Amino acid sequence: MEYIYAAMILHSADKDINEANVKSIIEAAGLDADDSRIKALIAALEDVDIEEAIATSAIAAAPAAAPAAAEAVVEEEEPEEEEEEEASEEEAAAGLGALFG
Known part of the structure; x- marks a missing residue:
């Protein structure tokens, strides 16, 4: 869930939803970022409005x-x-x- 929240935060801030930005939000929240989950999220959101x-x-x-x-x-x-x-x-x-x- 936190990965989706990170993407929503980036979207509401008009920032690019990419691996580096999602990872920085996850780490800023004090969580360990899982690169494979981040890649999967970015791939899943590729064609989503x-x-x-x-x-x-x-x-x-x-x-x-x-x-x-x-x-x-x-x-x-x-x-x-x-x-x-x-x-x-x-x-x-x-x-x-x-x-x-």
Whole structure:
């Protein structure tokens, strides 16, 4: 993961994503740089448009997060509705009790 993060940092800084730059970021983070992993990363990113990949990832992640957020909202609303129903039943019972003294 740290190798991908290094590439993303270089991309956001408008720097070339090459072996030397990735290695310098990995080493600056206090990690041991693995040259074969760096070469594999550079080769894998050769034909990738990083901006497009980020946009696609953000679009794909948003719908996946939406149902979970909606479910959390529904779960929060349900207990309130139940409490309101219980309160209404108690008020109705108290009103009937007043009728019969």
